[in-house]
Amino acid sequence: MPYIQSEKNTGKPVNIYYEDAGQGQPVVLIHGWPVDHNMWEYQLNELPKHGIRVISYDRRGFGMSDKPWGEYDYTTLANDLKALLEQLDLNDVVLAGFSMGGGEVARYCSLYNSERVSKVILISAVTPYMLKTDTNPDGVEKEMFDQMLMQLQEDRPAFLATFGKQFFGVNLMNHPVSDEILNWMQSLALCGSSKATIECLKAFSSTDFRDDVQSINIPTLIIHGDSDKTVPIDTAGKQSAALIKNSIFKIYEGAPHGLFITEKEQLNNDLIDFITGTNVSEYAVDEKDEAHVF
Secondary structure (H helix, E strand, O other), X not given: OOEEEXXXXXXXXXXXXXXXXXXXXXXXXXXXXXXXXXXXXXXXXXXXXXXXXXXXEOOOOOOOOOOOOOOOOHHHHHHHHXXXXXXXXXXXXXXXXXXXXXXXXXXXXXXXXXXXXXXXXEEOOOOOOOEOEOOEOOOEOHHHHHHHHHHHHHOHHHHHHHHHHHHOOXXXXXXXXXXXXXXXXXXXXXXXXXXHHHHHHHHHHHOOOHHHXXXXXXXXXXXXXXXXXXXXXXXXXXXXXXXXXXXXXXXXXXXXXXXXXXXXXXXXHHHHHHHHOOOHHHHOOOOOOOOEEO
């Protein structure tokens, strides 16, 4: 099985599992919480058909990567990403982070000045700051995250089952994914360690990425659903678009958090266009440092 070893760890090095498919422009897909790289199935099956080399990996604590007891802060996670790029000798990379994975993208670009990276994609990302504070009035109340933590500690499988329905916008009137998709996502989540699931919740709910995202000075595509109840667009997507100069902001009308499945055709098309530059006029920017909203 293909692994890289993370660097600068205290104690035993951490083995990070990855998969590498296709040839051409390298794209690194960073998965969301609390699943693993398999969430990208519909992208992994499509992007390599378009001259794109796709590398996906399991965050430490999830999937087939090592599951250490500690070190789940974003600086450590960004360092794991750095190790992947270096050990695979990837250059001119497009970094695409979904949900929690957007934090790794932002922290990596900030810490390492976007080294080896030419473009950034933030999909339903937690950036720039999830927690409601005096300086972040559009954030999510701390009590909400405290409740999630309590439920994880009391009955993780039950919490994940309920969380999965919100994730994909499932309710009495709307069922955009099958029960089998929900069961599949829960099985991926249960493969993560309980410790990593809890520590990563703490990390993405409390880390302030506002300075990190403002350091991004390369072409950036931001995609967010306006019916996202997990990472609200007002908290995240709109704020990132306001802070990242000359970013492209695509709003998916009616889309929930898990749009990598519910809107897979639209997402794949947008990813391919942005990565390959197929529709370059659509992504052109003017002289103003403003997000372009579509």
